[in-house]
Amino acid sequence: xxxxxxxxLGANGPLVSxxxxxxxxxxxxxxxxxxxxxxxxxTIGMALDNGINFLNTGDFYGSGHNELLVGKAxxxxxxxxxxxVKFGGIIYNGQxxxxxxxxxxxxxxxxYSLVRLGIDTIDLYQPCRLDNSVPMEDVIGTVADLIKExxxxxxxxxxxxxxxxxxxxxxxxxxxxxxGYSLADRQIESDLLPAAKELGIxxxxxxxxxEGLLTGEMKAPLPANxxxxxxxxxxxxxxxxxxxxxxxxxxxxxxxxLSPTQLAIAWVxxxxxxxxxxxxxxxxxxxxxxxxxxxxxxxxxxxxxxxxQFAPGAIVGGTYLxx
Numbered sequence: 001x002x003x004x005x006x007x008x009l010g011a012n013g014p015l016v017s018x019x020x021x022x023x024x025x026x027x028x029x030x031x032x033x034x035x036x037x038x039x040x041x042x043t044i045g046m047a048l049d050n051g052i053n054f055l056n057t058g059d060f061y062g063s064g065h066n067e068l069l070v071g072k073a074x075x076x077x078x079x080x081x082x083x084x085v086k087f088g089g090i091i092y093n094g095q096x097x098x099x100x101x102x103x104x105x106x107x108x109x110x111x112y113s114l115v116r117l118g119i120d121t122i123d124l125y126q127p128c129r130l131d132n133s134v135p136m137e138d139v140i141g142t143v144a145d146l147i148k149e150x151x152x153x154x155x156x157x158x159x160x161x162x163x164x165x166x167x168x169x170x171x172x173x174x175x176x177x178x179x180g181y182s183l184a185d186r187q188i189e190s191d192l193l194p195a196a197k198e199l200g201i202x203x204x205x206x207x208x209x210x211e212g213l214l215t216g217e218m219k220a221p222l223p224a225n226x227x228x229x230x231x232x233x234x235x236x237x238x239x240x241x242x243x244x245x246x247x248x249x250x251x252x253x254x255x256x257x258l259s260p261t262q263l264a265i266a267w268v269x270x271x272x273x274x275x276x277x278x279x280x281x282x283x284x285x286x287x288x289x290x291x292x293x294x295x296x297x298x299x300x301x302x303x304x305x306x307x308x309q310f311a312p313g314a315i316v317g318g319t320y321l322x323x
Contacts, residue, residue: 004051004294007273011200013154013175014123016082018269019294020054020204021047022280023070027062028094034062035282037069043284044073048080050291056178056204056278058086058128059113067116075118084124084204085113086158086178101127101134103142110151124176126156130164137171144172156204162195169199176202178278183249183267183310184210184242185319190312197274205271206278209264211319213242216250216260233317241316248309252302262289266296267306 006015026040044055055074057066067085074081087109088099113122125146127139146152154175157168168174177196179188185207196203209215211228220239228234233242246260253260268277279290298306 004291006051007202007276009054009124009154009202009276010175010274012173013202014082016054016276017052018276019052019291020056020084020276020278021052022206022278023055023057023066024061025280026069026282027066029061032094034065039284040069040282041073043281043287044070046284046287047281048074048077050287052291053080053082054084054204054276054278055081056084056086056206058089059109059116060087060089060091060128063091064112064116067113071116071118078119082123083117083119084126084156084176084178085117085122086126086128087113088127088129099127099129099131099133101130101139103134103138106139106142106146110146114151121151121153123153124156125152125154126158126176126178129159130157130168136164136167140168140171147172162191165192165195165201166199169201174199174201176204178204178206180207181205181268181271181275182208182210182214183264183306184213184315186310186312197272201274203272203275204278205268205275206280208268208277208279209261210315213315214246214249214260214264216246216253218243218246231317231319233315233319235317238317245309245314248305252305256296258293258296259289262293262296263306265290265293266298267303269294269296270298270303 004017004019007018009016026035028034055070057070059067088101090098090100125143143155155172156176157174158178181188212218220243222228222234232238249260249263253263265277
């Protein structure tokens with residue numbers, strides 16, 4: 001199997017795997033079914049065995065279930081794993097109902113996270129997003145205090161603007177930015193990605209297949225019960241037009257003997273040494289394919305084709321990534 005290279009997460013951060021494992025879908029997402037826990041734990045173990053040490057979770061994923069699961073998976077091998085935790089999201093009855101970013105809440109959240117994970121220190125701790133409900137100085141300042149206390153090693157941020165990133169970094173050095181990024185979602189290229197690079201902040205890029213759009217498996221119309229139907233990108237003519245774009249990706253993948261998903265991950269990987277594709281998996285069978293994507297290279301002509309076909313704005317309609 002592929003050996004995953006290590007990169008430095010940010011200019012002054014730790015060495016982590018160039019490919020990250022997103023653990024969210026191992027738990028119930030928005031009230032959906034829970035994946036087989038034994039298989040999920042085995043998947044994390046196999047990832048660690050193959051050098052994928054960056055594990056991404058959130059205290060609100062499955063209302064704590066995800067952290068408990070990750071805790072079981074890393075028991076006895078804490079030093080093999082780099083644990084990234086998001087906080088602040090409030091989920092009730094399977095619905096996202098808001099944020100709680102008060103310092104007193106953050107101090108409560110982290111103690112529960114440490115117990116569920118069975119560890120003494122969280123490697124990367126980050127608000128899942130910022131909404132101005134609490135001054136940024138208080139949110140970032142609280143995490144900075146937790147770093148001083150030894151409960152956290154590095155500060156991360158997630159789903160924020162370039163201006164917010166600069167402000168957060170001025171309060172306390174930010175090690176990593178977690179943000180959605182794919183061939184279909186390139187809006188961050190104009191200001192957020194350049195700001196992260198300028199400041200020496202690593203980028204943890206999730207949603208590489210744009211919520212399944214780039215897998216080549218999506219067909220119009222979608223099933224009536226699909227959560228994708230909530231977003232204009234996946235509705236009516238928008239979906240038809242977007243899937244026409246994906247045909248180019250499917251054709252190139254076939255020519256290269258790869259899957260469209262592999263090409264989507266490989267494109268993100270090729271955008272810079274400071275960018276880590278964060279790929280969600282809950283089955284061991286997915287690991288070889290996704291790891292192999294990290295070795296895929298593009299000719300200048302292939303990269304030009306993809307960048308032209310999927311130029312910013314080429315995919316019509318919005319998703320939750322376009323807040």
